[in-house]
Amino acid sequence: MTSRLVFLLLLVLLSMPAQAALHRVLVFEDHNGNNQRDDGEQGLAGVKVVINEAALVLTDSDGMARLPVQGKDTIALVKPPGFALALRDNGLPDFWRRAATAGQPLDIAFGLRRSIAATAFDVLVFGDPQPKSLTDVDYYRRDIVEPLIGQHARLGVSLGDIVHDDLSLYPAINAVTARLNVPWLHVAGNHDLNFDAADDAGSLATFTATFGPDTFAWEEGEMVFIGLDDVIYLPGQQPAYVGGLRPDQFEFLEAYLATVPNDRLLVLALHVPLFDLDPQRETFRHADRRRLFALLARFEQRLVLSAHMHSQLHWLHDDSDGWAGTTPLHEYNVGASCGGFWSGVKDAAGIPDTTMADGTPNGYALMQVDGNHYALTWHPARDAHNTQIALHAPKVLRRGAWPGVSVYANVFMAMPDALVEYRIDDGPWQAMARVREADPEMLARNLADDASAELRGYDRAPQASDSGHLWRAPLPTDLALGDHRIEVRTVDRWRGEVRAQTAYRLDEASS
Numbered sequence: 001m002t003s004r005l006v007f008l009l010l011l012v013l014l015s016m017p018a019q020a021a022l023h024r025v026l027v028f029e030d031h032n033g034n035n036q037r038d039d040g041e042q043g044l045a046g047v048k049v050v051i052n053e054a055a056l057v058l059t060d061s062d063g064m065a066r067l068p069v070q071g072k073d074t075i076a077l078v079k080p081p082g083f084a085l086a087l088r089d090n091g092l093p094d095f096w097r098r099a100a101t102a103g104q105p106l107d108i109a110f111g112l113r114r115s116i117a118a119t120a121f122d123v124l125v126f127g128d129p130q131p132k133s134l135t136d137v138d139y140y141r142r143d144i145v146e147p148l149i150g151q152h153a154r155l156g157v158s159l160g161d162i163v164h165d166d167l168s169l170y171p172a173i174n175a176v177t178a179r180l181n182v183p184w185l186h187v188a189g190n191h192d193l194n195f196d197a198a199d200d201a202g203s204l205a206t207f208t209a210t211f212g213p214d215t216f217a218w219e220e221g222e223m224v225f226i227g228l229d230d231v232i233y234l235p236g237q238q239p240a241y242v243g244g245l246r247p248d249q250f251e252f253l254e255a256y257l258a259t260v261p262n263d264r265l266l267v268l269a270l271h272v273p274l275f276d277l278d279p280q281r282e283t284f285r286h287a288d289r290r291r292l293f294a295l296l297a298r299f300e301q302r303l304v305l306s307a308h309m310h311s312q313l314h315w316l317h318d319d320s321d322g323w324a325g326t327t328p329l330h331e332y333n334v335g336a337s338c339g340g341f342w343s344g345v346k347d348a349a350g351i352p353d354t355t356m357a358d359g360t361p362n363g364y365a366l367m368q369v370d371g372n373h374y375a376l377t378w379h380p381a382r383d384a385h386n387t388q389i390a391l392h393a394p395k396v397l398r399r400g401a402w403p404g405v406s407v408y409a410n411v412f413m414a415m416p417d418a419l420v421e422y423r424i425d426d427g428p429w430q431a432m433a434r435v436r437e438a439d440p441e442m443l444a445r446n447l448a449d450d451a452s453a454e455l456r457g458y459d460r461a462p463q464a465s466d467s468g469h470l471w472r473a474p475l476p477t478d479l480a481l482g483d484h485r486i487e488v489r490t491v492d493r494w495r496g497e498v499r500a501q502t503a504y505r506l507d508e509a510s511s
Contacts, residue, residue, distance in 0.1 A: 091178025
């Protein structure tokens with residue numbers, strides 16, 4: 001136990017009145033997996049227990065922790081590595097309990113089963129599932145979840161906007177996600193709020209009653225995984241929220257991170273990104289960001305997972321953002337599982353196209369952990385080819401025309417320093433130019449929606465926005481008549497070289 005944690009534990013104990021009501025929390029090794037303590041099942045010492053997402057204590061040699069009753073309290077475990085938690089009847093991991101009434105002492109037990117120690121494992125990451133109706137929940141089932149049944153992930157997380165304002169959909173979407181049979185964690189988003197709440201403190205009442213604490217930690221192998229509600233609700237203001245963290249969350253982070261060695265892989269999962277979307281306005285409060293960065297800087301391996309944007313982007317935080325670490329802090333802003341809000345033209349299966357505004361197809365991310373290192377991949381929904389580069393080029397050009405028409409390459413997982421090259425037929429490879437433009441395929445969808453006298457989908461495709469991972473290059477028109485192959489390649493940080501190809505044709509024109 002670190003000296004800081006000893007100090008915090010003493011503060012908790014010394015602050016208790018002599019006859020203070022106490023929560024009794026037992027953590028034991030559940031050998032037979034029946035989720036109740038039987039003869040011979042020993043208590044587990046040193047398990048971290050958190051009350052109200054702030055104060056943290058360790059279980060004693062008998063597996064017991066005692067915490068003062070404060071109100072309508074929530075008690076949660078930090079799942080230790082090498083153990084698995086029971087799943088509740090609704091499929092959610094059983095790592096938290098809440099008092100039914102204020103002042104009620106809890107006498108609770110958590111059974112942990114030893115699991116196969118693994119330093120290499122997969123984590124499924126969903127950004128913004130965000131159904132607005134049961135119809136959308138069914139799209140989520142068929143488009144995202146069912147193709148993944150049987151995937152042997154160790155953990156899963158949804159990065160907020162579990163639903164689109166209609167919180168009554170929580171049981172339905174949770175029942176779908178639970179079919180994956182993976183311990184699944186949930187981060188709160190701005191569409192998960194109780195908008196009738198008077199303040200931020202009450203804004204996640206329904207979310208936390210369903211999914212548990214909005215701030216939590218989970219340990220697996222050499223990875224430490226922390227989920228944070230970073231949506232500060234501002235009722236009556238416009239916009240009605242801002243990214244940031246509460247004082248009690250910093251209290252938890254300071255206490256918990258003091259127990260974590262520097263060489264662990266530290267992964268933060270949140271909804272609102274840490275970078276600014278608009279240079280004139282804070283997306284995430286800068287004072288909170290600086291304080292958070294100071295806590296993260298000592299860790300050798302760290303990653304931030306965010307969502308919210310319904311696009312996809314890798315952001316490397318440096319000193320211009322207030323980051324003082326020796327290497328940039330990597331934030332992966334994950335694409336949305338709902339893509340463009342379950343919009344667009346339906347395919348033969350009746351599922352909307354729902355491509356995001358930056359041209360990224362909807363889908364899910366996979367984080368592969370090996371020791372304290374990670375690898376990230378994006379998987380477009382129901383795409384047998386697992387497309388990583390989308391190309392747009394004209395079908396035909398006039399031979400000899402001015403070469404002002406381009407091929408575009410949308411590289412979904414491109415890093416800020418990516419090199420993307422192209423060649424025509426078997427010619428030399430040449431660098432493409434990175435551009436901040438709208439993806440032509442998304443523009444084409446928008447124009448088709450505009451031109452149609454009938455609705456092409458329940459909701460039209462989102463308005464195309466500038467893509468953060470788009471390249472273009474001119475197509476030559478001085479080659480032989482006929483078809484010409486266009487190849488594009490880049491080196492993905494984790495997949496290695498990825499390629500895509502298409503073709504165009506050169507024709508003669510008489511006048």
